[in-house]
Amino acid sequence: MSGKDPKKGKKKxxxxxxxxxxSYKKDENFGEWYSEVVVSGEMIEYYDISGCYxxxxxxxxxxxxxxxxxxxxxxxxxxxNAYFPxxxxxxxxxxxxxxxxGFAPEVAWVxxxxxxxxxxxIAIRPTSETVMYPYFSKWIRGHRDLPLRxxxxxxxxxxxxxxxxxxIRSREFLWQEGHTAFATKEESDAxxxxxxxxxxxxxxxxxxxxxxxxxxxxxxxFAGGLYTTTVEAFIPNTGRGIQGATSHCLGQSxxxxxxxxxxxxxxxxxMVWQNSWGFTTRTIGVMIMVHGDDKGLxxxxxxASTQVVVIPVPYKDANTQGIYDACATTVKELNEFGIRAxxxxxDNYSPGWKYSHWEMKGVPLRIEIxxxxxxxxxxRAVRRDSGAKTDIPVAxxxxxxxxxxxxxxxxxxxxxxxxxxxxxxxxxxxxxFTVALVQKKLVLAPWCDEEDVEKDVKARTKGEMGxxxxxxxxxxxxxxxxxxxxxxxxxxxxKWTYWGRSY
Numbered sequence: 001m002s003g004k005d006p007k008k009g010k011k012k013x014x015x016x017x018x019x020x021x022x023s024y025k026k027d028e029n030f031g032e033w034y035s036e037v038v039v040s041g042e043m044i045e046y047y048d049i050s051g052c053y054x055x056x057x058x059x060x061x062x063x064x065x066x067x068x069x070x071x072x073x074x075x076x077x078x079x080x081n082a083y084f085p086x087x088x089x090x091x092x093x094x095x096x097x098x099x100x101x102g103f104a105p106e107v108a109w110v111x112x113x114x115x116x117x118x119x120x121x122i123a124i125r126p127t128s129e130t131v132m133y134p135y136f137s138k139w140i141r142g143h144r145d146l147p148l149r150x151x152x153x154x155x156x157x158x159x160x161x162x163x164x165x166x167x168i169r170s171r172e173f174l175w176q177e178g179h180t181a182f183a184t185k186e187e188s189d190a191x192x193x194x195x196x197x198x199x200x201x202x203x204x205x206x207x208x209x210x211x212x213x214x215x216x217x218x219x220x221x222f223a224g225g226l227y228t229t230t231v232e233a234f235i236p237n238t239g240r241g242i243q244g245a246t247s248h249c250l251g252q253s254x255x256x257x258x259x260x261x262x263x264x265x266x267x268x269x270x271m272v273w274q275n276s277w278g279f280t281t282r283t284i285g286v287m288i289m290v291h292g293d294d295k296g297l298x299x300x301x302x303x304a305s306t307q308v309v310v311i312p313v314p315y316k317d318a319n320t321q322g323i324y325d326a327c328a329t330t331v332k333e334l335n336e337f338g339i340r341a342x343x344x345x346x347d348n349y350s351p352g353w354k355y356s357h358w359e360m361k362g363v364p365l366r367i368e369i370x371x372x373x374x375x376x377x378x379x380r381a382v383r384r385d386s387g388a389k390t391d392i393p394v395a396x397x398x399x400x401x402x403x404x405x406x407x408x409x410x411x412x413x414x415x416x417x418x419x420x421x422x423x424x425x426x427x428x429x430x431x432x433f434t435v436a437l438v439q440k441k442l443v444l445a446p447w448c449d450e451e452d453v454e455k456d457v458k459a460r461t462k463g464e465m466g467x468x469x470x471x472x473x474x475x476x477x478x479x480x481x482x483x484x485x486x487x488x489x490x491x492x493x494x495k496w497t498y499w500g501r502s503y
């Protein structure tokens with residue numbers, strides 16, 4: 001080797017398109033693909049405690065957009081934000097027997113302070129019914145104190161041991177939990193559905209993920225509640241349903257235990273009717289699973305923190321400064337029009353490397369500006385969802401880009417709906433049911449609505465893939481002809497229900 005400095009006289013090294021792609025394909029190895037895409041797309045970073053993940057800004061910005069929408073909507077409903085402590089005393093946690101039985105296996109406990117053992121261990125909230133309701137009892141005295149409608153944005157801890165998956169199943173996650181109390185069941189019932197509609201909108205309007213609204217079975221409902229409504233999504237690649245968000249009518253069971261009573265207008269003592277409802281950072285995972293592809297994330301424009309990335313494509317003798325100026329002008333114009341745009345002007349990366357990088361991160365639209373574009377007063381726009389390329393004149397750029405983003409948002413929903421609908425299999429018999437499960441279908445079947453039958457289905461379908469269970473009975477019920485029998489028991493069917501394996 002000569003003693004010369006190898007770097008001297010060489011141009012700055014430009015990184016080419018290498019080592020950027022995913023090593024797993026979505027259709028071939030979904031689990032590995034998902035684990036890789038959440039890290040490569042800079043959504044999460046793995047942490048040294050199993051089941052816990054760092055949410056990076058790219059993910060957090062999506063959560064903030066959903067938060068902004070939901071906060072504004074619940075404030076219109078006169079629901080107010082509050083914050084309750086993270087810790088729960090064991091005596092309070094164990095008051096509602098069904099409730100704690102449902103959560104007991106996943107409650108984390110604080111047992112020490114420094115070196116000394118705590119006299120009484122303290123639980124970390126898995127959910128906050130038992131944290132809040134002793135105070136509802138204190139604050140509600142008469143009918144004028146109702147309704148009491150509170151929400152909190154916080155973290156909860158559920159010490160899951162089965163297959164931690166980023167966003168989908170983690171030991172700590174972020175969510176909102178609403179807790180409300182009413183004088184009548186009618187008001188309670190109405191709110192349950194009003195909130196469920198907001199959850200549908202989060203999935204369908206923001207995340208472009210189609211969901212089914214429905215009611216959970218008695219076996220699958222919230223522990224200690226009266227009934228649970230849900231928005232259920234479906235992941236075609238794995239043939240699994242996933243609970244999107246739930247809105248529960250708790251009835252009066254918690255009011256009875258925590259003595260949440262009020263004096264009604266007639267001067268009589270009555271118990272309140274309560275609801276609780278929540279959605280979590282799981283929403284982001286569902287979005288990634290539904291839209292992501294072999295190039296990485298695909299973000300719907302409504303939730304992408306960067307909707308448009310502008311990339312200069314200079315050639316050797318091109319007017320590089322002119323191209324860079326055009327990129328800056330484009331970003332400024334788009335930003336002023338309310339579009340979240342940024343330019344990638346890093347000069348140590350090639351345009352090809354940048355294309356791959358921003359595709360991996362799922363930015364909905366890429367704008368390229370090269371010498372020809374500059375000469376023709378246009379830009380080249382490339383869609384992340386379809387790869388379609390179009391040349392857009394600079395004259396009315398912002399309006400056209402806005403239209404393209406609206407089209408992308410709608411197209412993502414339409415494609416997901418088409419794929420999801422193709423997975424729905426209507427079955428009438430047990431044999432048809434088992435075949436549909438093997439084919440990774442979302443099964444719609446007539447059911448007698450009996451808990452023992454559901455338990456039996458779970459037992460009979462246990463296997464490597466996990467047991468099948470009811471996902472929900474859709475509110476939008478197909479006609480059930482008289483004499484239709486339950487697919488599993490042969491008894492008269494009472495309703496149509498979605499069945500499948502789930503996350």
